[in-house]
């Protein structure tokens with residue numbers, strides 16, 4: 557049967573050109589593949605959008621590219637998918653260098669922000685489309701489309717058009733359409749951004765379940781910190797076209813590697829000062845003393861830079877403690893400062909308390925279980941002493 561190519565994306569049109577058995581076998585290959593970026597740079601004219609990226613995404617993992625608008629997440633995703641050329645460097649998918657391969661030959665699939673469903677085709681035809689492009693037989697198409705629609709729980713919608721589905725259902729169909737081609741890597745560009753908050757949280761766990769079930773490599777672009785934390789095995793934090801840190805969610809939460817990451821991922825409290833002393837500890841880290849103007853000495857843990865250099869340290873808002881002024885600092889809560897409560901925000905189980913340091917006016921954030929906050933009897937305008945340990949305070953080279 558002749559293919560209707562009038563509403564194909566460029567990638568799909570390329571697929572339609574696949575001729576050789578080898579091409580088709582590559583595209584139909586199953587199983588997850590890892591992705592490797594080696595010194596990848598993208599320039600648009602004089603502007604460098606991403607520079608010298610090195611990244612290894614293990615096969616079968618869920619990786620999120622996380623960062624503020626304009627940091628280069630989408631450009632990176634599009635280069636992996638082959639929708640954007642790279643200026644220099646190498647990209648490998650599995651054991652293949654894909655720099656010069658068109659999107660259709662990379663064994664990847666892309667799920668777009670707006671789902672890119674064909675409005676005039678039925679749900680069945682939408683899902684079946686990629687298989688037709690790949691010249692899959694009618695019997696196999698029937699079986700695979702049936703299976704995948706079952707899997708996303710939408711078999712009953714197969715005769716409808718996309719605009720007869722809810723946002724969440726359209727999202728599932730877009731996912732089914734991408735998965736039915738059995739890609740080795742699925743790329744998702746802000747897949748949840750069109751959904752309302754409740755649905756987003758539900759679809760998040762569906763995405764994660766499907767990724768686990770298929771054992772595929774998922775690479776997702778997001779600027780939502782919570783989304784990246786809840787989905788990922790690996791989070792790549794990007795800023796201004798560079799990778800700042802690659803880590804698991806818990807590593808990132810406990811040990812941000814830079815001031816940018818510490819701020820971006822969690823409202824951490826950051827203090828900037830000069831290194832005045834560093835003492836080696838048995839776990840290979842050092843306890844580092846920073847002289848911070850207005851506060852005096854602040855103790856943190858990490859890998860020190862030479863004495864005299866400017867550096868910073870970061871403490872999570874939930875690791876601050878309100879302590880009695882009378883209690884002398886001890887090894888547990890060696891860091892102390894006084895602050896005035898300026899705002900209290902109940903967000904559910906957790907209360908966010910904004911404070912201003914008495915000595916410097918620096919804004920500080922304290923997060924506490926709401927039940928504890930209620931028991932404390934504290935309120936706006938009061939001055940409290942905050943204490944935290946060196947172990948909870950992460951040293952950040954400047």
Ligand SMILES: Nc1ncnc2c1ncn2[C@@H]1O[C@H](COP(=O)(O)OP(=O)(O)OP(=O)(O)O)[C@@H](O)[C@H]1O
Nearest residue numbers: 600603605623624625626627628629630631632779
């Ligand atoms: N075709 C293009 N021509 C010129 N500059 C571009 C082009 N595409 C992207 N850029 C620029 O490259 C930088 C990175 O863009 P990119 O879309 O990758 O960012 P992003 O992190 O995905 O942002 P967002 O979350 O807003 O989508 C931005 O400064 C953007 O303006």
